[in-house]
Amino acid sequence: xxxxxxxxxxxxxxxxxxxxxxxxxxxxxxxxxxxxxxxxxxxxxxxxxxxxxxxxxxxxxxxxxxxxxxxxxxxxxxxxxxxxxxxxxxxxxxxxxxxxxxxxxxxxxxxxxxxxxxxxxxxxxxxxxxxxxxxxxxxxxxxxxxxxxxxxxxxxxxxxxxxxxxxxxxxxxxxxxxxxxxxxxxxxxxxxxxxxxxxxxxxxxxxxxxxxxxxxxxxxxxxxxxxxxxxxxxxxxxxxxxxxxxxxxxxxxxxxxxxxxxxxxxxxxxxxxxxxxxxxxxxxxxxxxxxxxx
Ligand code: NAP
Numbered sequence: 001x002x003x004x005x006x007x008x009x010x011x012x013x014x015x016x017x018x019x020x021x022x023x024x025x026x027x028x029x030x031x032x033x034x035x036x037x038x039x040x041x042x043x044x045x046x047x048x049x050x051x052x053x054x055x056x057x058x059x060x061x062x063x064x065x066x067x068x069x070x071x072x073x074x075x076x077x078x079x080x081x082x083x084x085x086x087x088x089x090x091x092x093x094x095x096x097x098x099x100x101x102x103x104x105x106x107x108x109x110x111x112x113x114x115x116x117x118x119x120x121x122x123x124x125x126x127x128x129x130x131x132x133x134x135x136x137x138x139x140x141x142x143x144x145x146x147x148x149x150x151x152x153x154x155x156x157x158x159x160x161x162x163x164x165x166x167x168x169x170x171x172x173x174x175x176x177x178x179x180x181x182x183x184x185x186x187x188x189x190x191x192x193x194x195x196x197x198x199x200x201x202x203x204x205x206x207x208x209x210x211x212x213x214x215x216x217x218x219x220x221x222x223x224x225x226x227x228x229x230x231x232x233x234x235x236x237x238x239x240x241x242x243x244x245x246x247x248x249x250x251x252x253x254x255x256x257x258x259x260x261x262x263x264x265x266x267x268x269x270x271x272x273x274x275x276x277x278x279x280x281x282x283x284x285x286x287x288x289x290x291x292x293x294x
Contacts, residue, residue, distance in 0.1 A: 001222065004259040006148050012269035015147070015294060016060055019276045022292045023061035026283065033283035034063040035093040035119065035276075036085050040078060040104065041071035046097045053095070056272050062279060065091060075104045079112050086114040092286060093119035093279035116286060119278040122169065130176050135285075137278050142173035144270025145227045146181065149204055152259040153225055157182035160201050164188045164215065164247070165208030170229055174206050195219070207247035217252025226253055226260040229267050 023033060035057050039050045050066075057064040067081060078096075085094045094117045100106045110118075115125035121139035129136030149156065161183035165171035175187045188198050199205055199219040205226045207215050212232035220226060230247030237243070246263030253260055261267055277294050284291050 001255065001258070003226070003254045003257040004152060005254075006151060006225075006227075006259050006261045006266060008144070008148060008261055008266040008269045011148060011151055012144075012273035015270070015273040016056060016276060018292075018294045019273075019280050020060040022280055022294070026289075027061060031283065031287065032061070032063050033092045033279055034065055034090045035095070035279040036065040036067065036088075036091045038067045038069070038078070038081060038085075038094070038096045040069045040073050040097070041101050043099065046099070050097055053272055053275065056276060057279070060276050062276070063090070071101050073101075073104075075108065078104060078109055082109060082112045086112075086117065091117065092283035093117055093275075095119055095275065117282055119275055119282055121173070121278065127168075127173075130173060130180075133180065135291075137282060138177065138274075139169060139173045140271045140274035140278065141170055141229060141267060142177055143274040143277075144267050145170075145174050145206055145229060146177045147274070148261055148267065148270060149206075149225055149227055150181075153204065156204065159183045159203040160186070161204040161206070162186045162188060162199055162202035163206045163208065164192075164195070164199065165206075165210075165229070167208065170208040171206075174208065174229075178204065178206075209247040211247055212245045213247070213249040215248040215253070217249060217256045220253055220256045222256055223258035224256075226257045227267065228261050228263050231263060231268060 037050055037053055054064045085091045094113050096109055110122050115123045118126050118137050121137040126136045161178040163171050163175045166187050166189045175185050179185045188195055196219040200221050202224050205224055208229040212234050228246035228248040232245050233242050234245055244264050281291055
């Protein structure tokens with residue numbers, strides 16, 4: 001068997017296209033959603049990521065509001081900026097790029113964001129809304145995982161789902177979303193006994209571990225849908241070169257699974273697309289407009 005390759009780039013482009021259509025509809029009513037991105041310091045990876053967000057925000061027709069601050073910015077100054085963005089009616093979504101410099105308490109900054117503008121979905125109010133089945137802004141990468149799984153398995157009800165990883169930003173929210181889809185969910189982590197056996201139960205296996213190619217082909221149930229969240233940079237085949245691999249041993253898994261996301265080109269591209277979907281959702285919800293199906 002050779003697994004279906006779940007193409008995250010195509011699905012992300014489709015989702016951004018739907019967001020753009022809805023933004024154009026809002027424009028005809030004189031509304032332009034605004035997404036504010038705050039970058040503190042000069043972490044090169046964050047800089048690249050923020051650049052892509054800005055480009056794609058503008059591409060779907062939203063206003064991109066950028067605040068690039070020096071690494072020396074104080075916590076109070078950043079909290080004051082967040083308060084100003086909370087109060088600004090032109091701003092529908094606020095994203096503070098992580099990691100923040102060590103002298104700033106990231107948790108303090110994230111809880112200062114208005115939950116209704118929290119397009120990352122990390123505020124405890126949104127975590128609680130998700131856990132209790134209330135409408136919420138759902139973290140982007142987990143949302144992307146479930147959107148991709150549903151491209152090949154539209155109805156997840158009753159399926160066995162195993163999520164390897166229990167971080168607040170990926171593992172736990174993915175598990176909540178799968179539970180909301182009525183899957184039977186197991187969350188595995190570093191203390192799980194006999195992880196290969198737990199993984200073999202899965203109709204849907206989500207790997208969010210951060211360990212290159214840890215999940216082997218023989219851990220995968222034949223025909224399972226595998227969503228690989230891992231992004232790990234390892235030594236390349238040529239000296240001095242590097243390459244990206246996931247948390248799943250792709251070459252082995254592709255021979256067993258029914259469908260699988262590649263790395264790169266799987267979950268990765270979905271994150272920004274889901275961020276834009278969240279910004280649109282926040283813009284509609286704040287104005288009491290119906291939320292478009294995306
Ligand atoms: P994290 O905070 O480091 O969490 C990793 C999780 O994996 C933890 O819950 C840990 O368990 C578990 N784990 C570690 N070693 C394990 C082992 N040997 N067996 C079983 N479980 C193990 O990582 P994260 O932020 O969730 O990110 C996970 C991966 O996704 C990373 O590769 C990251 O780069 C990637 N990622 C991608 C995107 C994207 O595509 N846009 C976004 C975010 C993250 P314990 O809790 O027991 O320690």
